[in-house]
Amino acid sequence: MPKNIDTDLAISIHNLDHSFGQGQLRKQVLFDINLEISKGEIVIMTGPSGSGKTTVLTLVGGLRSAQSGSLKILGQELCGATKEQLVQARRHNGYIFQAHNLHRSLTAIQNVQMGLEVHGFYSRSEMIRRSAEILEEVGLGEHLNYYPKNLSGGQKQRVAIARALVSEPDIVLADEPTAALDKKSGRDVVNIMQKLAKERGCTILMVTHDNRILDVADRIVHMEDGRLANNILNGSAAA
Amino acid sequence: MMGLIKKLRSRTPLGWLQLKYDRGRLLTALSGIAFADILMFMQLGVLNALFYSNTMLHRRLEADIVLINTQALNWSEMSTFARRRLYQAMDVPGVKSADALYINNVRWKNPQTGQKTSVMVMGTNPDRPAFDIPEVNQNLDIIKLPDTVFFDRGSRGEYAEAIAKIDRGETVTTEIERRTITVGGLFELGASFAADAMLITSDSNFLRLFPKKDAGTVSIGLIQVESGYDIEQVKNSLNAHLGKSQDVKAMSVEELIDFEIVYWAKNRPVGIVFGFGTIMGFVVGVVIVYQVLSTDVNDHMAEYATFKAMGYKNSYLLGVVFEEAIILALLGFIPGVGISIGLYNLVSAATALPLFMPSSRAIMMLALTILMCGISGAIATRKLQSADPADIF
Structure with a gap:
């Protein structure tokens, strides 16, 4: 495959449309989305609820299959991809959800290990070492064997971040990661995300309503009624 | 891997x-x-x-081949056949011996409670015992005495005291059909669905207990095969020799066991x-x-x-x-x-x-x-x- 300018892009979306439902009930939710995100960039997507932010996120993450237009993730076209290809594509991404979605029967370190095990090529000792290291980095070195129910909301979200980042994914997708947290824990969580992502050269696409964390972004995009409104270069981050 | x-x-x-x-x-x-x-x-x-x-007795049979009535249903409903069939069986090459086993169900007086309950009585030739039960076979002289029987200590019912008495060597007597009989010894088999309790005695005692029964009416014929003969072959010759009148059939002990199991599995x-x-x-x-x-x-x-x-x-x-x-x-x-x-x-x-x-x-x-x-x-x-x-x- 010849090299092209796409190789510097982590995410490249062109003329992407998306509809839900069939026949009479068919409703278009995304209209002509164009977005390019370079590797290592942190992009925050804002917009009112129902504007289609989360749909964009699920399409980028390979959780839904794209219908029309072009959606390239790390150079791979996901529009019209098979189920198997989607499952493979998901493994390049780290996900952070609004709810932490940790498995309640697993301890913090076991939850993080699940993020490595999916790749199938780490040895057991390697998984334990890496998981312990990253939990140390998010400040939970003392809580390796705690079950989620014994951790605070902020701690759980930090475990979730560790799980998303432990396999050093190329792209991190986050959906309102601070929505369930108080101001201080929310801030901590975002700072950790930013720090880890910068260290590892991850690209971050984050959906949020939370004005308090917009400053971590390199760029902010706004969505309204299924259309991408404008790209704002973040002044404070650029400065 | x-x-x-x-x-x-x-x-x-x-x-x-x-x-x-x-x-x-x-x-x-x-x-x-x-x-x-x-x-x-x-x-x-x-x-x-x-x-x-229900096949415990079958498995203890001292026989290679058994002869039963073609109308037989199961062990306790065997129907009888004429003793001359056994003598005829002796004509078949390879047959070493042919003995009669008599079986009948009867109500006896429980020696402990005095209540009447049902019991299965079997009469065997005391010189060539029908079953491989050491407690019986070592004391065959006892059942040669008139109106003396062996009793199964595994019987279902209230027999514990009576059994203890016999174990101590005391004489236990009871009644069957107005005859006084003596329990002369014990053996161990266990109850079945067909019979709660079992008695073993000699053929002559059996016939004394059931005067209506004729020595000529046999429940099961026990045939032993001379060594060197194939059991299957002898069985076939027996069927050929006796089968014409269609009142008896010969089968191996294994076939008798299957016959019993099939009866209980299919007909009950x-x-x-x-x-x-x-x-x-x-x-x-x-x-x-x-x-x-x-x-x-x-x-x-x-x-x-x-x-x-x-x-x-x-x-x-x-x-x-x-x-x-x-x-x-x-x-x-x-x-x-x-x-x-x-x-x-x-x-x-x-x-x-x-x-x-x-x-x-x-x-x-x-x-x-x-x-x-x-x-x-x-x-x-x-x-x-x-x-x-x-x-x-």
Whole structure:
């Protein structure tokens, strides 16, 4: 495959449309989305609820299959991809959800290990070492064997971040990661995300309503009624 | 193969961790499986005891070939045939001896309580005893005495005191058909479904007890084959020699055992009832395990969807549910088989039926338990398909 300018892009979306439902009930939710995100960039997507932010996120993450237009993730076209290809594509991404979605029967370190095990090529000792290291980095070195129910909301979200980042994914997708947290824990969580992502050269696409964390972004995009409104270069981050 | 083991060793045992985390649910599931296993074990145990106890005498027969009436139904309903058939059988080359065994059911007075109860009486040639029962065969002189019988200490009913008395060497007498008889000794066989208690005596005593019975009417002919002759061949010659009048047939002892089992399994409701009970136990197990597994899958729907979003395949999650099913099967089987052995002992003490746990049955039940949990797991996994990773955002 010849090299092209796409190789510097982590995410490249062109003329992407998306509809839900069939026949009479068919409703278009995304209209002509164009977005390019370079590797290592942190992009925050804002917009009112129902504007289609989360749909964009699920399409980028390979959780839904794209219908029309072009959606390239790390150079791979996901529009019209098979189920198997989607499952493979998901493994390049780290996900952070609004709810932490940790498995309640697993301890913090076991939850993080699940993020490595999916790749199938780490040895057991390697998984334990890496998981312990990253939990140390998010400040939970003392809580390796705690079950989620014994951790605070902020701690759980930090475990979730560790799980998303432990396999050093190329792209991190986050959906309102601070929505369930108080101001201080929310801030901590975002700072950790930013720090880890910068260290590892991850690209971050984050959906949020939370004005308090917009400053971590390199760029902010706004969505309204299924259309991408404008790209704002973040002044404070650029400065 | 090594790769698979390596993969399994590096895998987080998610199914086990999930089960272990919710102790209450684990206990419910295990007691449900143990309960289903106990149900099935009891049904099979009693069914087997039925077959075993009803063929106990057959297996002790001192004969290579038996001669029975073609109208015979089972051991206690043998119909009789003429003794001259035995003499005719002696003509067949290879027949060493042909003896008569007389069988009849009668009501006797329980020597302990004085109540009338039914008992099976068997009359045998005291010089060539019909059964391989050492306690009887070493004391054959006793039953040569008039109106003296041996009594089965495994009989069902209130005989404990009478048995203790005989053991102490005291004389115990009772009545059959207004004749006073002496219990001269004891042997050990055990009750069956056909007879609660058993007496063995000599043929002449038998005929004395049942004056209406003629020495010429034999219940079973016991034929021993001379060494060097093939039993199957002698049996065929006997059938050819005696079969013309179609009143008797010769069969090997194994065939007689099968004949008895087939009678009880096919012609009596007991066989069908216990077979059906076993199936019910299995269904109960499937339902209980399905309930537990499907609740578990439902509870973890969001977590499974998260795993799918992380890139885990459906097959991984199916594996988790089957892992749970197999762990449940193995763990539930242990108390199931343990309690069943205890219950077997209790029931066999209470009913004098031979309930025991052959390892073949335990292994078969383990396989059934795994199958049961596997079926439940397969039904429970249908819900997994609906774990949609796009829903969790």
